[in-house]
Amino acid sequence: MLETAVAAALFVGVLAYALFGGADFGSGFYDLTAGGSRKGAELRTLVDHSIGPVWEANHVWLVYVLVTWWTAFPESFASAMSTLILPLLLALLGIVLRGASFAFRKYAASLAQARLFGAVFATSSVVTPFFFGTVAGAIASGRVPAEGRGDLWTSWLNPTSAFGGVIAVGTCAFLAGCFLTADAARGGQERLAEQLRRRTIGVGMVTGGIVLAALVPLELDAPTLADGLETQAAPLVVASAVAGVATLVLLWRRRFGLARLTAVAAVAAVVSGWGVGQYPWLLVDEVTIADAAGADATLQALLVAVGIAAVVVLPALAYLYRLTQTEAWSRPEH
Amino acid sequence: MAPIDVLLSSTAALAADVLAAATSAAADAEPAGLLPARQQMALSLGWHIVLACFGVAFPAIIFTMHLIGLRRGNEHALTLAQRWAKVSAVLFAIGAVSGTVLSFEMGLLWPGLMGTFGDVLGLPFAFEGLAFFLEAIFLGIYLYGWGRMPPKQHLLMVVPMAVTGVVGTYCVIAVNAWMNVPTGFRIVDGEVTDIEPWAVLFNPAAFWQFLHMWLAAYMVAGFAIAAVYAVGMLRGRRDARHRLGFTVAMAFASVSAVLQPFVGHLLGGRLAEWQPAKLAAFELATETESPSPLRLGGVLIDGEVRYALDIPYLGSLIARNSFTEPVIGLDEFPADTHPPVNITHLSFQVMVGIGTLLALVAVVYWVMRWRGRELTDHRWFLRFMATGGVLSIVAMEAGWIATEVGRQPWIVQDVMRTPEAAGDNPGLWWLLGATTVVYTAMTIGAIVVLRSMARRWRAGEADLPSPYAPDPAGSEDSGTTSMGTVR
Numbered sequence: 001m002l003e004t005a006v007a008a009a010l011f012v013g014v015l016a017y018a019l020f021g022g023a024d025f026g027s028g029f030y031d032l033t034a035g036g037s038r039k040g041a042e043l044r045t046l047v048d049h050s051i052g053p054v055w056e057a058n059h060v061w062l063v064y065v066l067v068t069w070w071t072a073f074p075e076s077f078a079s080a081m082s083t084l085i086l087p088l089l090l091a092l093l094g095i096v097l098r099g100a101s102f103a104f105r106k107y108a109a110s111l112a113q114a115r116l117f118g119a120v121f122a123t124s125s126v127v128t129p130f131f132f133g134t135v136a137g138a139i140a141s142g143r144v145p146a147e148g149r150g151d152l153w154t155s156w157l158n159p160t161s162a163f164g165g166v167i168a169v170g171t172c173a174f175l176a177g178c179f180l181t182a183d184a185a186r187g188g189q190e191r192l193a194e195q196l197r198r199r200t201i202g203v204g205m206v207t208g209g210i211v212l213a214a215l216v217p218l219e220l221d222a223p224t225l226a227d228g229l230e231t232q233a234a235p236l237v238v239a240s241a242v243a244g245v246a247t248l249v250l251l252w253r254r255r256f257g258l259a260r261l262t263a264v265a266a267v268a269a270v271v272s273g274w275g276v277g278q279y280p281w282l283l284v285d286e287v288t289i290a291d292a293a294g295a296d297a298t299l300q301a302l303l304v305a306v307g308i309a310a311v312v313v314l315p316a317l318a319y320l321y322r323l324t325q326t327e328a329w330s331r332p333e334h
Numbered sequence: 335m336a337p338i339d340v341l342l343s344s345t346a347a348l349a350a351d352v353l354a355a356a357t358s359a360a361a362d363a364e365p366a367g368l369l370p371a372r373q374q375m376a377l378s379l380g381w382h383i384v385l386a387c388f389g390v391a392f393p394a395i396i397f398t399m400h401l402i403g404l405r406r407g408n409e410h411a412l413t414l415a416q417r418w419a420k421v422s423a424v425l426f427a428i429g430a431v432s433g434t435v436l437s438f439e440m441g442l443l444w445p446g447l448m449g450t451f452g453d454v455l456g457l458p459f460a461f462e463g464l465a466f467f468l469e470a471i472f473l474g475i476y477l478y479g480w481g482r483m484p485p486k487q488h489l490l491m492v493v494p495m496a497v498t499g500v501v502g503t504y505c506v507i508a509v510n511a512w513m514n515v516p517t518g519f520r521i522v523d524g525e526v527t528d529i530e531p532w533a534v535l536f537n538p539a540a541f542w543q544f545l546h547m548w549l550a551a552y553m554v555a556g557f558a559i560a561a562v563y564a565v566g567m568l569r570g571r572r573d574a575r576h577r578l579g580f581t582v583a584m585a586f587a588s589v590s591a592v593l594q595p596f597v598g599h600l601l602g603g604r605l606a607e608w609q610p611a612k613l614a615a616f617e618l619a620t621e622t623e624s625p626s627p628l629r630l631g632g633v634l635i636d637g638e639v640r641y642a643l644d645i646p647y648l649g650s651l652i653a654r655n656s657f658t659e660p661v662i663g664l665d666e667f668p669a670d671t672h673p674p675v676n677i678t679h680l681s682f683q684v685m686v687g688i689g690t691l692l693a694l695v696a697v698v699y700w701v702m703r704w705r706g707r708e709l710t711d712h713r714w715f716l717r718f719m720a721t722g723g724v725l726s727i728v729a730m731e732a733g734w735i736a737t738e739v740g741r742q743p744w745i746v747q748d749v750m751r752t753p754e755a756a757g758d759n760p761g762l763w764w765l766l767g768a769t770t771v772v773y774t775a776m777t778i779g780a781i782v783v784l785r786s787m788a789r790r791w792r793a794g795e796a797d798l799p800s801p802y803a804p805d806p807a808g809s810e811d812s813g814t815t816s817m818g819t820v821r
Contacts, residue, residue, distance in 0.1 A: 071452055096431040109783070110786075295453045309467065319475070
């Protein structure tokens with residue numbers, strides 16, 4: 001029970017990172033495809049403005065996940081880190097390059113510098129979720145052993161990981177598209193909102209198709225997860241499809257504010273589908289949540305820390321998000 | 335800021351070299367991942383820790399400047415506060431990502447430590463994460479709040495950052511203190527049991543070690559910022575803004591520099607009990623002498639101390655608060671538990687030497703100022719202060735080298751040896767190579783951007799619009815500056 005509560009708290013972190021950190025990464029897709037410097041300036045300024053105040057806070061969910069994992073389930077953390085060292089290091093490289101070049105671009109002195117930093121920012125934003133997706137795929141398909149090190153390459157270069165990676169890139173871009181479209185519309189940038197709306201609908205259709213198509217290869221490559229998706233997580237699979245279609249309809253009808261909510265619901269359902277689908281395994285087919293848990297005293301203390309975080313951090317985070325949606329914060333900045 | 339970054343990479347590299355020397359000396363039957371892991375940790379931690387100092391100390395310094403601006407209606411103070419906030423946006427961004435690198439590395443480099451003790455040392459990290467969360471949230475609010483919030487409310491947004499800096503430092507240091515003085519668990523038949531996570535969070539070594547690092551952070555940030563304005567004054571920019579920037583930064587640097595020797599002394603006084611071998615290495619005490627001398631300089635060559643200046647009694651007096659109590663000599667510890675002596679001793683003395691020098695200079699500066707003489711009118715003083723940032727960083731890095739190398743061969747004192755914590759992964763050399771390249775690039779990027787910001791500010795640009803197009807987007811409304819809308 002105790003360990004399930006901690007695992008749930010851990011998964012809330014995974015979910016929050018996938019949604020909010022994911023949306024920040026996804027904005028890199030639109031930045032990358034915004035066109036030349038003159039044509040893309042308006043969109044890049046919007047990206048900068050939208051994720052600028054929030055990206056560091058959203059990034060901390062990752063730190064939260066790592067710390068909770070190694071504290072609550074230390075041995076599985078050690079084996080996952082050593083097995084998945086390559087995709088994790090590539091994701092880490094992406095995180096470092098994304099964060100640094102985003103900050104550098106904002107204060108770049110010349111267009112040439114801004115283009116260099118911008119290219120690094122956008123490219124690393126797009127590829128980073130892919131590697132995190134492969135990590136999820138590796139765990140979900142039972143390729144990370146309970147102890148020691150699994151295969152360095154096949155653990156994350158396999159069908160489930162490939163789909164995990166592509167789905168991660170797609171859902172990030174989809175979320176970012178919904179947020180950016182709403183931000184552009186709220187800021188009165190009609191033309192930009194239209195351009196983003198069309199692209200987001202395209203991204204959503206492709207991503208939704210891939211998510212549904214992935215269910216087939218999962219049957220063969222990740223049977224335990226597939227079984228979970230067809231039973232306990234089936235409602236979430238349905239919910240993700242419904243929310244995804246609803247988002248596309250809302251975008252089509254230019255209800256951008258509402259579309260953000262349904263988009264978050266759709267992606268949350270996809271990610272939770274993975275979590276619920278592989279329950280009670282922590283590392284699928286290898287070790288359950290109960291067996292992987294560390295000392296009870298630590299789990300209890302960790303829940304205290306999570307409780308404090310819920311009381312202290314969440315209101316602050318809500319305040320930040322609310323501020324970014326106000327009229328004063330929607331003005332172009334200096 | 336530029337000289338700091340140059341130094342930052344060179345000190346990190348130095349730390350890596352030093353640690354390499356330390357490890358190759360004691361290389362027998364080590365896992366393949368040990369040496370690259372040590373180098374990697376030295377590079378990434380040595381790099382991050384400088385930025386962490388700014389993350390901890392800069393908010394309070396910015397708060398002070400911002401408060402002066404609002405309270406006294408001081409235009410220069412408001413300008414400086416806003417510029418410092420923009421500089422902190424760049425520093426905090428690379429600080430956040432390089433800190434994330436460290437969270438990954440805990441598992442990647444030290445699977446033996448995390449697999450065995452993850453649930454023992456995890457709680458402080460959890461609280462550190464919580465503190466970092468709040469810091470990141472309020473950083474976003476403060477940075478983007480200029481001109482968008484009522485001024486007083488906006489100023490208050492810095493306070494949580496300063497507080498979480500304290501909490502975060504305490505938590506991270508609590509883990510390091512636990513490695514020095516492990517507590518909160520028992521080992522029965524090779525299994526870790528009876529874990530008390532709260533005892534780890536509040537372990538007895540944590541408080542003084544935290545205080546030592548917290549002051550160090552203020553010294554690094556204070557002296558580094560003061561150095562920037564000292565350089566400006568040396569180049570003839572002696573306007574009110576430069577004097578104000580220098581004075582506020584120097585105030586923070588001075589208070590912490592003057593307190594630091596006392597805190598360091600109290601911390602060191604506990605070493606005789608907790609880590610006697612580390613103390614012996616700090617003091618280059620090869621054998622027990624009563625009373626122990628204070629040994630200035632000196633290296634151990636083939637078991638003989640050479641080139642040292644011994645001052646009688648002072649070793650006992652400083653390390654043991656006594657005229658007779660000796661510093662236990664290294665010869666009383668088994669040879670396979672000796673830390674690499676020379677690196678530990680020399681780094682320790684570099685730290686103490688620079689720290690003492692900076693404290694003295696701080697005292698002299700304020701005494702002279704109180705007596706009506708402004709030392710910033712003298713080029714020799716400005717030249718010294720221009721190096722103050724570099725010196726404080728060297729002292730801080732030397733302190734970390736002394737305490738970390740001084741704990742060897744243990745990663746957890748008397749419980750786990752460092753080779754047991756490392757993995758068997760020779761591929762980590764590739765990681766070290768890649769990290770060196772990326773961190774070098776990141777250092778260059780930060781220098782280029784920060785220097786260009788300073789250059790544009792000097793040229794009179796108030797806003798720094800992002801140049802996303804040949805004709806910068808958003809330039810049409812640059813008529814109202816942020817400063818204009820603040821009031």
